[in-house]
Amino acid sequence: MNYSSELIKGTLKTIILKLLKDNKRMYGYEITQRVKELTKDKIQLTEGALYPSLHALEADGILTTETEYIGKRMRKYYSLSPKGKTLSKEKISEFADFMSTMKFLLDIKTDSA
Amino acid sequence: MYQLNDKQIDFILDDIKRNGVEMEDLQSNLLDHICCIVEQELEENGDFEHFYSSAIKKFYKKDFREIEEETISLLTFKNYYIMKKIMLISGIVSVTFMCLGILFKFLHLPGAGIMIVLGIGLISLLFLPLLFVLKIKERKETKDKVLIGIGTFSAILMCMGVLFKIMFWPFANMMAVSAIVILLLVFLPVYFFTGFRNPETKVNTVVSSLLIISGCGLFFTLVRSPAGSRLVGIQNTRDYINNERILDNEEKLLMMAKQKDAIMDAENETSKQLLNLCEDIKSKIIFFDVGVNTLGEDFESKDLWLGDGRIDKFMNEDQNMHSKIVKLRDLTGKYNSEIAAKFKDKMIPLRSNLNDSYQLRSTEALNGIIQIQMCLLQNQRAAR
Numbered sequence: 037m038n039y040s041s042e043l044i045k046g047t048l049k050t051i052i053l054k055l056l057k058d059n060k061r062m063y064g065y066e067i068t069q070r071v072k073e074l075t076k077d078k079i080q081l082t083e084g085a086l087y088p089s090l091h092a093l094e095a096d097g098i099l100t101t102e103t104e105y106i107g108k109r110m111r112k113y114y115s116l117s118p119k120g121k122t123l124s125k126e127k128i129s130e131f132a133d134f135m136s137t138m139k140f141l142l143d144i145k146t147d148s149a
Numbered sequence: 150m151y152q153l154n155d156k157q158i159d160f161i162l163d164d165i166k167r168n169g170v171e172m173e174d175l176q177s178n179l180l181d182h183i184c185c186i187v188e189q190e191l192e193e194n195g196d197f198e199h200f201y202s203s204a205i206k207k208f209y210k211k212d213f214r215e216i217e218e219e220t221i222s223l224l225t226f227k228n229y230y231i232m233k234k235i236m237l238i239s240g241i242v243s244v245t246f247m248c249l250g251i252l253f254k255f256l257h258l259p260g261a262g263i264m265i266v267l268g269i270g271l272i273s274l275l276f277l278p279l280l281f282v283l284k285i286k287e288r289k290e291t292k293d294k295v296l297i298g299i300g301t302f303s304a305i306l307m308c309m310g311v312l313f314k315i316m317f318w319p320f321a322n323m324m325a326v327s328a329i330v331i332l333l334l335v336f337l338p339v340y341f342f343t344g345f346r347n348p349e350t351k352v353n354t355v356v357s358s359l360l361i362i363s364g365c366g367l368f369f370t371l372v373r374s375p376a377g378s379r380l381v382g383i384q385n386t387r388d389y390i391n392n393e394r395i396l397d398n399e400e401k402l403l404m405m406a407k408q409k410d411a412i413m414d415a416e417n418e419t420s421k422q423l424l425n426l427c428e429d430i431k432s433k434i435i436f437f438d439v440g441v442n443t444l445g446e447d448f449e450s451k452d453l454w455l456g457d458g459r460i461d462k463f464m465n466e467d468q469n470m471h472s473k474i475v476k477l478r479d480l481t482g483k484y485n486s487e488i489a490a491k492f493k494d495k496m497i498p499l500r501s502n503l504n505d506s507y508q509l510r511s512t513e514a515l516n517g518i519i520q521i522q523m524c525l526l527q528n529q530r531a532a533r
Contacts, residue, residue, distance in 0.1 A: 064178055065185035083208045084216045087178055092223035103177075108158050109184055110177040 039079060048081070048089050050131050053098075053116065053124035061102065061115040064090065090114060098123055151191035153184055161201070168213035175220055179208075229286070236279035243271035266312065273308035277301050296339055303331040307368075317459050317508070329365050337361055382454040385512040389455060390444060392519045399526045406530055419484045420525050426480065427518045430473055437463045438511040460514060461507040474507075481521065488528065495531070497524045 055067055062070070068081045093099045098120040102113045116124060138144075162180050170176055183205065191200045209215050250264030281301040285294045310325030312318075337358060344354030373381070432442045437460065439453045448454055464470055478499065485496045498520060507514075 063181065065182045068182075069189075083179065083182060084210070084219060087175060087182075087216060088220040088223045090178070091172075091175065091220045095224050106181070106184075108155050109180050111181045112174070112178055 041082075041085070044079065044081070045085060047131065048085055049093070050127040051079075051081075052086075052089060052093065052114075053120065053127050056099070056114060056116045057121065057124045061113040063111050063113050067114075093120070151188055151193055151195060151197070153187060153197075157187075157197055158184065164205070165213070170213060170217045172217060172220065175217055179216070229283075232279055232283060236276060236283060239271055239275040239279065243268045243276055246271065266316065269308050269312040273305045273312070277305050277308070292339075292343065296336065296343070299331065299336045300340070303328045303336060306331070317461075325368075329368065332361065333365055378457075379454070382456055383449055385457070385510075386444065386448055386454040389512050389515050389519075390446060390448065392516055396519055396522055396526070399523060399530075403526055403530050417484075417487070417529070419480055419487065420529065423477070423480050423484060424522055424525055426473065426477055427522045430470075430477065431515055431518055433470060433473070434460065434463075434511050434514055455510075455512045455515070457510050457512075459508055460511050461509075464507040477518075477521075484525075495524070495528050497521050 051071060052067065055070055056062060059070070064083070064086060068083070068086060071079050071081050090099065094101060094114070097117055099114045100117045100120075102115075104111050104113065158180070161183050162176065165176050165179050165183075170179065183201075186204050187197070187200065190204075191197070205213075245268075246264045247268030250261050250266075250268055253259075253261035253264060278301070281297060284297050288294050288297065306324050306328035310321055310323075310328055313321035313324060341354060341358045344350045344357075435444055435455075436442050438455050438458075441453065444453060444455075464474065481497050481499050488495050488497075499517075509517075
């Protein structure tokens with residue numbers, strides 16, 4: 037099952053923040069691969085959505101970057117700034133809250149219940 | 150695992166650039182990403198070109214540039230709501246300033262000028278540009294964006310034209326007129342015909358177009374016609390020439406009185422100096438305004454008349470002129486203190502606006518100087 041792009045778009049920021057919180061620093065391709073791996077191919081981030089978000093988060097001071105040369109090309113590593121660390125916590129708890137609300141709203145029965 | 154060589158890396162980078170991605174940061178990010186994909190997913194002796202062209206297609210829906218466009222729009226419009234707020238606040242503040250400024254102006258209270266300038270400045274340099282940026286975001290078609298751009302530009306130009314006009318800054322008329330020309334000849338036709346074709350916007354378009362035309366019409370009715378300007382100029386010059394004639398007659402009368410008495414009494418030295426200085430200043434002002442030293446009765450046939458522009462620029466830039474005015478003021482003060490001790494009603498009136506700002510027209514300055522000369526001559530005659 038592949039999720040609709042609207043769902044991904046709304047959660048992309050949270051996904052990026054959470055991954056960087058757990059992995060200190062990552063580069064773009066690594067992020068897409070990690071998401072793919074963790075979700076067992078269910079979520080495949082598109083480059084067209086990932087990079088604009090990364091650049092916007094960087095401009096907002098939420099992410100900091102370091103560049104390294106890999107042979108001829110440059111690789112940009114992203115990590116959370118102090119501001120990003122707090123935002124990451126906020127976003128995750130917000131989303132958890134949102135999920136429980138949605139569960140209730142849509143009357144979804146979870147297996148554990 | 151496939152190993153990319155330098156040539157292939159250059160090829161990928163060139164392809165990214167060729168497809169319209171201009172931000173360097175994004176270029177290197179995408180380059181690294183594509184290289185990773187190739188290196189991870191292509192077998193050691195696979196076909197690079199074939200793999201590349203199929204891999205790159207997953208990056209976009211329509212064309213490659215959309216990644217950059219999305220990035221730019223996220224970067225620009227992360228402050229969308231702040232911008233909206235600033236726009237509203239600046240609009241309210243500028244309108245408030247303008248209303249208060251106009252009210253103060255009519256009540257002749259201090260601070261009117263600065264409030265009007267702030268109001269117009271804020272509306273044209275903050276409110277209108279922000280409105281433009283926000284409106285453009287809402288439209289998809291380039292034609293609509295260009296139309297909004299032209300409209301905003303002419304509105305800003307018109308506001309600035311009015312501001313420059315009331316502040317007596319240069320190029321005011323040019324700005325206002327070009328704003329109206331753009332509005333009527335470029336904006337209006339495009340706006341009207343695009344809006345008119347669409348049944349939904351038809352009525353609105355017609356109404357707005359009528360409002361624009363009548364607004365511009367009202368603006369133009371306030372502007373004096375060239376023929377009107379000529380008439381006013383001639384009238385003012387006629388006034389000045391008449392004053393000059395009265396002065397001339399006064400001089401003749403004084404001469405006659407002197408001959409009759411045949412007494413050559415010692416003239417007041419200050420008075421003499423003042424009279425000469427006045428003549429000198431007058432001819433300089435006339436030269437500045439019309440390009441000749443004196444104006445005669447035949448000024449109309451020579452097409453020379455005094456305009457209604459302010460003379461402050463000339464007065465302030467010409468050091469010589471400025472020092473002459475300073476001397477005029479000093480001498481008048483000296484003369485008045487000599488005379489005032491004896492007769493209060495014989496004091497020379499000095500125009501209050503003949504101060505450092507020189508915010509007056511040449512005719513006003515000339516007539517003011519003639520008043521000084523008249524007083525001097527009459528005082529001399531009365532002293533006999």
